[in-house]
Amino acid sequence: MDFTTLMGGKDGDGCGGQKPMVELQWYHVAIASTLILVNGFLSMLLGLGLEKRLFISATRCVVQLTIMGLVLQHIFGADSPILVILMALLLTLLGANEAVFNVSKRRHIYMFPSVLVSMGCSCLIIGTFGTRLAMGVDPLHSPKEFIPVLGMLLGNTMTGITLGLDQCLSQLSDNREKIELYLSMGATRWEACRPVAVEAMRRAMMPTINQMSIIGLISIPGMMTGQLIAGASVMNAAKSQQIIMFLISGAAAFGTLSSVLTATRAYYRVKIDLLGERVKFFQPYKRETVLLLEQAS
Numbered sequence: 001m002d003f004t005t006l007m008g009g010k011d012g013d014g015c016g017g018q019k020p021m022v023e024l025q026w027y028h029v030a031i032a033s034t035l036i037l038v039n040g041f042l043s044m045l046l047g048l049g050l051e052k053r054l055f056i057s058a059t060r061c062v063v064q065l066t067i068m069g070l071v072l073q074h075i076f077g078a079d080s081p082i083l084v085i086l087m088a089l090l091l092t093l094l095g096a097n098e099a100v101f102n103v104s105k106r107r108h109i110y111m112f113p114s115v116l117v118s119m120g121c122s123c124l125i126i127g128t129f130g131t132r133l134a135m136g137v138d139p140l141h142s143p144k145e146f147i148p149v150l151g152m153l154l155g156n157t158m159t160g161i162t163l164g165l166d167q168c169l170s171q172l173s174d175n176r177e178k179i180e181l182y183l184s185m186g187a188t189r190w191e192a193c194r195p196v197a198v199e200a201m202r203r204a205m206m207p208t209i210n211q212m213s214i215i216g217l218i219s220i221p222g223m224m225t226g227q228l229i230a231g232a233s234v235m236n237a238a239k240s241q242q243i244i245m246f247l248i249s250g251a252a253a254f255g256t257l258s259s260v261l262t263a264t265r266a267y268y269r270v271k272i273d274l275l276g277e278r279v280k281f282f283q284p285y286k287r288e289t290v291l292l293l294e295q296a297s
Helices: 026-046 051-078 081-103 111-134 143-174 176-184 189-214 222-230 234-267
Strands: 277-282 290-295
Touching (some): 051 143, 111 143, 111 234
């Protein structure tokens, strides 16, 4: 069964194709945006101080989605594998940049390249596997299927990596003396840092696990909702959402694991010599300080 059938476009078993989507206009968006004004008023009333961030985020939402819509409209029309590859690489680069420089509270010196490689490898490989084998997309470079799936994988993997690295770097800083004690007693770097890595992975995986546990029972996920509004059959929308959740779980796990392991190596990148090493504070871009271990000169 190919992805078109899965979406309810051919032999749907429910309401597929019965009702065309409403053509939304900008005034529909303006009506919905009044809720942002309500949120801003509540922030001012309660003294939350979130008005500026709220309006900046809402503006970014409109601008970014509009630009993406225009770009995807061109890519979908061209149906070119080269454009699909370029778009995939661009989304990966933007996702890594957002995770490192705009979301993460803590950073290590190799964080951007490690996050970029981790997100790229996990999301591109699992996205390719998912769209071709799990969803039956043929050809693989079909932009209407591959790019939306990749976007969902990147967004959720970015969240997992951010949570995992924040937990990892925080624990490395807080437990520095304990880890150095383990190393001085002959423990390997992995043996000393394993509890930190395990806790970081646990924190990164919990949002996806919690989401899978309540999905379909308490909440109807966004992708399934969009398919139902577009006229896909109910059961096919449910199946496609299940596939996406499993792909997200795998991509987030592999991406976070790679990033956390790189963080532990960056933090203790040489064998510890307590007399020949020193701890230095590192505060890039005026964000929260991160303790980095550097070779003493």
